Amino acid sequence: MPKAVVIFASKTGETAEIGNLIAAGLREAGCEVDTFPADSLPGDDQLQTYAAYVLGSSVYNEQMLPDMDEVLTRLSRLPVQGRIGAAFGSYEWNEEVPGQIHTSMERDCGLRMAAPALALKPPMLGHMEEQARKLGRTVGKMLPADQ
Numbered sequence: 001m002p003k004a005v006v007i008f009a010s011k012t013g014e015t016a017e018i019g020n021l022i023a024a025g026l027r028e029a030g031c032e033v034d035t036f037p038a039d040s041l042p043g044d045d046q047l048q049t050y051a052a053y054v055l056g057s058s059v060y061n062e063q064m065l066p067d068m069d070e071v072l073t074r075l076s077r078l079p080v081q082g083r084i085g086a087a088f089g090s091y092e093w094n095e096e097v098p099g100q101i102h103t104s105m106e107r108d109c110g111l112r113m114a115a116p117a118l119a120l121k122p123p124m125l126g127h128m129e130e131q132a133r134k135l136g137r138t139v140g141k142m143l144p145a146d147q
């Protein structure tokens with residue numbers, strides 16, 4: 001069964017909720033999924049084993065949370081090039097940060113991005129929950145069953 005990881009940087013739980021919905025979509029597509037807060041990652045031995053990486057952060061002071069910056073730097077040093085990626089985030093007025101995560105995943109980590117970044121503005125409504133699940137399913141369907 002292909003294995004994916006969802007990593008989120010979240011202060012008050014909004015981005016964590018989106019991450020959990022994406023994880024549910026990945027499971028619907030037949031993947032095994034680990035989820036981690038960005039400040040509680042496993043060691044490199046485990047972190048480099050996933051077939052797909054889904055990374056998200058909320059926006060504070062026009063930037064992603066520092067923990068997500070650190071995740072991106074760490075991933076860029078691991079041999080994950082060519083694996084599948086997707087980015088997400090929650091915001092109040094500046095929806096650019098998820099796109100910045102997307103760009104860094106592609107450019108700095110060499111991931112193959114499955115879809116445009118998903119930027120959601122809480123409160124989470126039903127159609128947004130479905131968008132998050134759908135992103136998970138989209139990523140999941142790109143993974144070969146034997147990975």
Ligand SMILES: Cc1cc2nc3c(=O)[nH]c(=O)nc-3n(C[C@H](O)[C@H](O)[C@H](O)COP(=O)(O)O)c2cc1C
Pocket residue numbers: 009010011012013014015016057058059060061062063090091092093094095122
């Ligand atoms: C102190 C503070 C600063 C914020 N700065 C921004 C910002 O610069 N741009 C933005 O779009 N949203 C900003 N927000 C809104 C949060 O990004 C938004 O509420 C988000 O959903 C929180 O997600 P989280 O619970 O995962 O941290 C800010 C919120 C707070 C409390």
